[in-house]
Amino acid sequence: MELIWQGLKEAVRLIASGDPEVLRITRLSLQISGGATLLSLLAGIPAGVVIALTRFPGRGLLIALVNTGMGLPPVVVGLFVSIFLWRSGPLGLLELLYTPTAIVIAQFVIAAPIVIGLTIAAMQQLNPRLRLQLLALGASRWQLLWLLMREARLPLLAAVMAGFGGVISEVGASMMVGGNLLGQTRVLTTATVLETGKGNFDVAIALSLILLLLVFGVNYLLTWIQQRGRAS
Amino acid sequence: MSEPVLEGTDLRVIYADQVALDVSRVTVQPGEVLALIGPNGAGKSTLLRVLGLLERPTSGSVQFRRAPVSWAGRDLLAIRRHFASVFQESLLCDATVEDNAALGLRLRRRPADEIQTQVRVWLERLGVAHLAGRRARTLSGGEAQRVSLARAFAVRPDVLLLDEPFAALDPPTREELLTLLQGLLREEKCTTIFVTHDREEALRLGDRIAVMMDARICQIGTPRGVFGRPTSEEVARFVGVETILDGRVVGEREGLLSVQINGAKIEALGKAAVGERVLVCLRPEDIVIGQRGERSAGQSARNHLEGRVEEATRLEAQYRVQVDCGPQVVALVTKQSFEELRLAPGSPVIVTFKASAVHLIRR
Numbered sequence: 001m002e003l004i005w006q007g008l009k010e011a012v013r014l015i016a017s018g019d020p021e022v023l024r025i026t027r028l029s030l031q032i033s034g035g036a037t038l039l040s041l042l043a044g045i046p047a048g049v050v051i052a053l054t055r056f057p058g059r060g061l062l063i064a065l066v067n068t069g070m071g072l073p074p075v076v077v078g079l080f081v082s083i084f085l086w087r088s089g090p091l092g093l094l095e096l097l098y099t100p101t102a103i104v105i106a107q108f109v110i111a112a113p114i115v116i117g118l119t120i121a122a123m124q125q126l127n128p129r130l131r132l133q134l135l136a137l138g139a140s141r142w143q144l145l146w147l148l149m150r151e152a153r154l155p156l157l158a159a160v161m162a163g164f165g166g167v168i169s170e171v172g173a174s175m176m177v178g179g180n181l182l183g184q185t186r187v188l189t190t191a192t193v194l195e196t197g198k199g200n201f202d203v204a205i206a207l208s209l210i211l212l213l214l215v216f217g218v219n220y221l222l223t224w225i226q227q228r229g230r231a232s
Numbered sequence: 233m234s235e236p237v238l239e240g241t242d243l244r245v246i247y248a249d250q251v252a253l254d255v256s257r258v259t260v261q262p263g264e265v266l267a268l269i270g271p272n273g274a275g276k277s278t279l280l281r282v283l284g285l286l287e288r289p290t291s292g293s294v295q296f297r298r299a300p301v302s303w304a305g306r307d308l309l310a311i312r313r314h315f316a317s318v319f320q321e322s323l324l325c326d327a328t329v330e331d332n333a334a335l336g337l338r339l340r341r342r343p344a345d346e347i348q349t350q351v352r353v354w355l356e357r358l359g360v361a362h363l364a365g366r367r368a369r370t371l372s373g374g375e376a377q378r379v380s381l382a383r384a385f386a387v388r389p390d391v392l393l394l395d396e397p398f399a400a401l402d403p404p405t406r407e408e409l410l411t412l413l414q415g416l417l418r419e420e421k422c423t424t425i426f427v428t429h430d431r432e433e434a435l436r437l438g439d440r441i442a443v444m445m446d447a448r449i450c451q452i453g454t455p456r457g458v459f460g461r462p463t464s465e466e467v468a469r470f471v472g473v474e475t476i477l478d479g480r481v482v483g484e485r486e487g488l489l490s491v492q493i494n495g496a497k498i499e500a501l502g503k504a505a506v507g508e509r510v511l512v513c514l515r516p517e518d519i520v521i522g523q524r525g526e527r528s529a530g531q532s533a534r535n536h537l538e539g540r541v542e543e544a545t546r547l548e549a550q551y552r553v554q555v556d557c558g559p560q561v562v563a564l565v566t567k568q569s570f571e572e573l574r575l576a577p578g579s580p581v582i583v584t585f586k587a588s589a590v591h592l593i594r595r
Contacts, residue, residue: 127321127323129319129323130323132281132286132319133317133319133323135286135312136284136286136312136315136316136317136393137317137335137336137339137384137387138309138312138313138315138339138340138387139339140309140339143339147325150325150326151325151326
């Protein structure tokens with residue numbers, strides 16, 4: 001218990017004093033996971049909308065693959081992204097391995113299926129007859145898509161939350177493709193692993209607290225928006 | 233007749249080998265309300281969707297103002313924007329009442345001041361102006377359907393498509409909205425296609441009525457024509473003819489036919505040759521029931537049949553009485569006469585109906 005108590009006190013001191021190392025790691029984590037989430041939304045929401053609203057051969061299989069992808073183990077993603085970016089790998093020339101970009105790529109691969117899967121679910125929970133009604137009111141194809149997405153905005157927010165939550169707390173892939181390099185690719189999760197390994201529980205607890213607060217803060221914000229939309 | 237607004241030719245819709253629609257020709261005249269009635273699954277909604285350019289038929293063509301509709305892209309959208317629809321579900325968006333009423337106009341990118349004016353006017357006319365700021369999902373079924381109607385009327389459509397708009401409402405609300413819509417359609421003279429399975433709604437709103445069965449239009453015409461002179465047994469049953477009897481024409485004198493039915497002989501106005509087999513149709517409201525020995529039911533009534541009451545069923549304001557007078561005949565009797573005549577199963581009665589109330593279907 002003493003260990004935890006000491007750790008907590010030191011952690012609070014580290015955060016309160018604005019320890020530059022802790023700040024830098026936090027900022028990097030936010031940039032990388034935020035960027036990866038944003039990219040996965042840009043690609044995943046349109047993809048999910050198209051899959052949900054159109055019929056084509058192999059659609060069922062594709063949805064099954066997306067749903068499988070929602071539970072993709074990060075270490076597997078890390079492994080394959082590593083292979084692709086490896087010096088002798090297909091994309092080795094880009095020299096991206098052990099850079100923040102590599103982590104963004106890996107986290108994108110993790111978040112995209114989550115966003116696509118939840119987008120499909122969000123669009124499918126809409127009343128199927130709403131499409132006909134909107135067309136009958138004179139909506140063009142783009143207007144129809146926009147209106148349907150607006151109708152599904154609350155469950156779509158859940159996709160944003162789940163995507164961000166999935167990548168900010170992920171450690172395996174970030175470690176493998178980022179390398180946990182101080183000042184370059186060290187993020188909250190990989191730093192926590194490292195500090196715990198070294199027995200620096202105070203720093204590890206500080207980092208974990210920040211991570212928890214981040215995840216809580218983002219989800220609280222989105223939940224607030226969602227509930228406000230529901231209540232009024 | 234003036235030039236039709238909409239015209240469908242050789243329309244067929246086939247879903248997985250099942251024919252959902254098979255209509256050789258249908259027109260919608262400017263300013264008229266065309267009511268499509270028929271049992272569930274008869275193809276009414278499919279015809280509405282095809283004529284409303286919401287569903288491409290498997291084959292056949294639709295003409296809007298004499299121009300054939302190409303089922304592609306911009307042209308289709310441009311024509312579709314002359315239309316507006318209200319379905320059984322109000323299908324409002326998750327927004328305020330005001331925003332919902334404005335939707336059709338916003339989709340057409342009309343100027344903001346026009347949108348504001350139209351929305352105010354139509355929410356007012358549909359009696360929901362006081363709800364303008366409310367979220368759509370907090371409305372009752374009747375309120376939501378009023379907003380849905382306001383949303384459709386606000387775009388001032390050339391053709392209004394209504395697909396069972398009152399089917400999900402409770403009877404008082406339905407009655408209120410039906411009266412309101414009747415008034416609006418009369419004032420606006422808006423060309424309307426109105427799908428319903430309810431005969432009364434069709435009678436009250438329709439300028440013409442098309443009866444659909446098994447994917448086809450069986451009969452189309454004025455309410456009086458369709459309800460009074462059905463051309464087949466199925467249509468007759470659907471439009472509320474409860475007595476349909478097999479008969480044979482046995483004589484003719486000055487346009488008045490004598491028809492032999494199951495042990496009784498009746499007189500009917502109609503066209504059929506002596507010896508021909510016919511179906512004798514009688515609407516229950518055209519039959520009067522009286523006590524034996526009494527002949528007060530109008531001098532022009534040509535037919536009097538004696539019989540006994542088989543069964544009496546209480547309806548809302550009337551009794552439905554089945555009488556066995558050789559053939560079985562069904563009549564509607566007001567609650568008052570039912571009590572005055574002290575009718576009960578077994579009561580001896582006389583049924584009376586005019587020769588002109590008899591409709592004959594030649595077989």
